Amino acid sequence: MTGTREKKRTPRQYALIAGSGFRDFGADSATHIVETEYGEPSSPVRELEYGEHKVFLIARHGDHLRIPAHRVNYRANMTALRKLGVDSVVAINTVGVINGQLLPGQLAVPAQLIDYTWGRGHSFHEGESDNLAHIDFTEPFCSDLRQKILDAAEAAGIACHDGGVYAVTQGPRLETAAEVRRLALDGADFVGMTAMPEASLAMELGMHYACLSLIVNFAAGCGQTAIHEDLEAHTATAKMQSMKVLRQFFHAVY
Numbered sequence: 504m505t506g507t508r509e510k511k512r513t514p515r516q517y518a519l520i521a522g523s524g525f526r527d528f529g530a531d532s533a534t535h536i537v538e539t540e541y542g543e544p545s546s547p548v549r550e551l552e553y554g555e556h557k558v559f560l561i562a563r564h565g566d567h568l569r570i571p572a573h574r575v576n577y578r579a580n581m582t583a584l585r586k587l588g589v590d591s592v593v594a595i596n597t598v599g600v601i602n603g604q605l606l607p608g609q610l611a612v613p614a615q616l617i618d619y620t621w622g623r624g625h626s627f628h629e630g631e632s633d634n635l636a637h638i639d640f641t642e643p644f645c646s647d648l649r650q651k652i653l654d655a656a657e658a659a660g661i662a663c664h665d666g667g668v669y670a671v672t673q674g675p676r677l678e679t680a681a682e683v684r685r686l687a688l689d690g691a692d693f694v695g696m697t698a699m700p701e702a703s704l705a706m707e708l709g710m711h712y713a714c715l716s717l718i719v720n721f722a723a724g725c726g727q728t729a730i731h732e733d734l735e736a737h738t739a740t741a742k743m744q745s746m747k748v749l750r751q752f753f754h755a756v757y
């Protein structure tokens with residue numbers, strides 16, 4: 504046989520994990536109730552349509568209830584997505600900003616994280632096992648997925664900070680000013696509550712994972728206004744910008 508036939512690559516199956524402020528996102532879409540050995544995911548898994556492609560969506564903090572970050576069943580969420588064939592996860596999360604070059608209302612795609620959380624279901628490797636896996640977590644986020652998000656932001660004309668260190672705290676309370684000073688000394692640019700254990704569970708399951716972070720406040724002690732005033736003033740703007748980036752992202756990848 505002469506000539507080469509181009510092999511069509513199977514497109515990735517994407518999912519979004521939506522954070523606070525996105526509770527009604529995709530409310531009219533079809534849903535999947537997925538059972539997992541870790542229990543129920545935070546919400547039914549919604550199926551958003553992008554052209555002929557579908558994107559799965561989990562509301563991290565639940566559809567109606569607000570499940571606080573430290574009580575989210577991260578293992579059930581990631582397992583449910585994997586069971587539906589998801590291999591690439593874009594996680595949306597809100598963060599407070601420590602880095603003085605950035606402002607609430609802006610977006611960022613962090614490149615690194617420091618995990619300060621505890622007592623969450625951090626791994627699928629529990630108990631004794633013959634094939635104990637130590638994932639290489641040097642780069643906690645998928646560089647290719649990060650770049651695709653950044654490219655989408657650029658194409659959509661939305662400013663989006665490339666990089667930075669996301670400090671993941673336990674919550675649900677916000678930090679003290681002294682804690683944020685320590686996070687700054689540790690090298691953190693943002694502080695949020697949800698990138699862990701999502702990022703490492705995704706890696707354990709062999710899934711690509713990156714965060715699109717919505718900067719919604721100055722971290723404790725970094726701003727002049729009360730944090731809840733920041734949240735009120737900036738969450739809607741950051742959310743609107745992120746929706747534009749996501750629209751462009753799915754337009755580009757599918």
Ligand code: HPA
Nearest residue numbers: 597598599694695696722
């Ligand atoms: N700290 C922790 N988590 C957050 C913050 C914060 O300042 N803002 C949004 N999520």
